Amino acid sequence: MSTPFQKWSCIAFAAAALLGGAPRARAGEARVIDIAAKRFEFSPRELVLKRGEKVTLRLRSGDVTHGFYQKALGIDTTIEPGKTTEVTLTPEKAGRYLTICDHFCGSGHGGMSMTILVEEPGAKEASR
Amino acid sequence: MSKHIDRRQFLRIAGTSLGVGALYSVMPGCATTGEAGETARRLALGNGERVTPFSFVQLSDTHVGFKGPPNPTGTAAFERAVEVVNRLPETPDLVLFTGDLSHDSEDPAEHAARMRRFKEIAGRLKVPVVKTIPGEHDAGLDGGVLYREAFGETSYSFDHRGVHFVALDNVSRAKPEVGPERIAWLKRDLARFPATAPVVVFTHRPLFDLKPEWEWFTRDGDEVMNVLAPFENVTVLYGHIHREDAHVEPHVRHYAARSLVFAFPDPDKVADKKPLPFDKDHPFKNLGLRVVHGGPGVAPAPLALGIDEVELALQERSGTEGFQQILRPSSL
DSSP, rough: OOHHHHHHHHHHHHHHHHHSSSSSOOOOOEEEEEEEEEETESSSSSSETTTTOOOOEEEEESSSOEEEGGGGGEEEEETTTTTTEEEEOOSSOOOOEEEESSSSSTGGGGGEEEEEEEEOOOOOOOOO | OOOOOOOOGHHHOOOOOOOSEEEEEEOOGGSSHHOOOOOOHHHHHHHHHOOEEEEEEOOOOOTTTTBBBTTTTTTHHHHHHHHHHHHHHHHHSSEEEEEOOOOOOOHHHHHHHHHHHHHHHHHOSSSSSEEOOOOOOHHHTTTTTTHHHOOSSSSSEEEEEEEEEEEEETTTSSSSOHHHHHHHHHHHHHHTOOOTOEEEEEEEEOOSBBBBBTTSSSSHHHHHHHTTOOOSSSSEOOSSSOOOEEOSSSSSEEOOOOOOSSHHHHHHOOOOOEEEEEOOOSSTTOOOOEEEEEEEOOTTTEEEEEEEEEEEEEEEEEEEEEEEEEEEEEOO
């Protein structure tokens, strides 16, 4: 960093990257969150959303077909390898939602899940 | 239109908290009066069998080929269960296996070998009839191709001593569902019977929303139950959840059998779906055998049931490890 401006710009960008997994959406646009699926886990394993916030989950499989299911959040889709699947939702109720793979994918299928934590607006923001 | 009888008691199958499996005694023919008795007699005469009491056993989730910390003993519990069934004082007419006979493998040759091993152990059962359905570990990866080669059709039905048994596949479609074709088949199959016919459905996954977050449900389970709704005496036997459960509705009872490999905890008490740990001092903990004895009841109930639980346990005998069957009263 040859100038203080460049130095502080880099620090600011790094801070933004640490605070959010994706760029903040403009008003009316859904925040996009990437989720990777592979035998037998989702990545990230936990996601924090805000009640009332519109988000788009962009799902990709690294190996075989997986399911992505959470009835209360209205999530019910299939993630095929080689394709990008998008699910857009606006959580209406705070809570902890276990989201599972419901397309049998092998011996570890039964434990393949991720947690979506929906918080009230104003709670601490973080994607883990 | 017909005489009033308590048709819910026409076929009563009660389960208890058990282990290895469940033994049921059925007394359909003892409903000697009323439409229910007539139905049983017509069904039994239709398949050449006379209406008499009988007992049967449900075993589930043997997962032959599974190796892991929750159960380092492999097929020991399954083999023990076969010995216990063979030593029952009343030989059951029938043994039903409700799925996950084998543990899946990505190598088809290995998976086929596991299915052969299952058949070798199950072949030691000294009972007249053994019926199976697949679990997702048997049929979820290949849509049931290997299972059909080894065992036959994944959905079918048969009649036995006045009871209509239906094997219903809710695993071959990879997703937890029966599917429209099989539901249509079920409708056609049941259309032959009056509403009073006792029906036993054996399947793998629960047909109701027991715990969807643990995939303990069937997506089109409501549609299946709608097809069964006109029938007044329905019992659903299933596995998959590796623990006992009883869910009773007005005309339908759902009973889950424990597995023969490892147990899952109570989902109302823990957040994570993780197998209960293996206890080397009690290697068959949470595994056992359910015995139900049926007999004539006091009018108007045509059927009375007594239930024993047989729990497998490890016991030291003269310095040699052995197993003891412990009889204790039912807790359900």
